[in-house]
Amino acid sequence: MSAKHTPGPWGLLFVGEGRLARLCPCAGKEPEPLLTIVEEDGVQFAVVLKEADARLIAAAPELLEALRVALKALDEIGDAMTVGDRFTNAGARLCIAVPAARAAITKAMGGS
Numbered sequence: 001m002s003a004k005h006t007p008g009p010w011g012l013l014f015v016g017e018g019r020l021a022r023l024c025p026c027a028g029k030e031p032e033p034l035l036t037i038v039e040e041d042g043v044q045f046a047v048v049l050k051e052a053d054a055r056l057i058a059a060a061p062e063l064l065e066a067l068r069v070a071l072k073a074l075d076e077i078g079d080a081m082t083v084g085d086r087f088t089n090a091g092a093r094l095c096i097a098v099p100a101a102r103a104a105i106t107k108a109m110g111g112s
Contacts, residue, residue, distance in 0.1 A: 005052040
């Protein structure tokens, strides 16, 4: 299945008192806005410009939780590995997957 959403990496652009202006891809080109905040009668609404991007944004909380669950399982597997296990293909992949998962969770939670 191919992705229909705007490919990443995405970044956040903020304006004024920390209000989100737009979510945009940051792949070295002029940002194409994906999300805009519109205020009407004192209520803020997020306007997503692509349906596929809206689905991805809406799924983000579940994706984050699924990644946390997967990372916990990966940590448990890593803890059970012997030193020799770490030099197998599976062990090498685990050593790549765990830091990538941690970095994604950190980014999702506002870290860098």
